[in-house]
Amino acid sequence: MSSEKSVERAKADRNRSAKERSPHDEQHNPAWFKPVMFGFMIVGFLWVIVYYVSGTTLPIAQLGSWNIVIGFGVMFIGFIMTTRWK
Numbered sequence: 001m002s003s004e005k006s007v008e009r010a011k012a013d014r015n016r017s018a019k020e021r022s023p024h025d026e027q028h029n030p031a032w033f034k035p036v037m038f039g040f041m042i043v044g045f046l047w048v049i050v051y052y053v054s055g056t057t058l059p060i061a062q063l064g065s066w067n068i069v070i071g072f073g074v075m076f077i078g079f080i081m082t083t084r085w086k
Contacts, residue, residue: 029086037081044075 048071050058059067 027086033085037078037085040078040081041075044071044078047071047074
């Protein structure tokens, strides 16, 4: 009789431990997340580099120094995404 109880108790413990997983075990980012995150960082970096290398005529000459703000803003979006990367 006691062996039946111990078998039932072992099954219950196994089922309970399967249900009590960490919430981080099953949370994953979608496949597109990492390329988009790095894409934002690279595009923002290249925006600023192109602005300086072109002598402030590219990417959009009419914006002037706002090109730097845009470049850093795009990079910042990528860096903010790193806080959600799992």
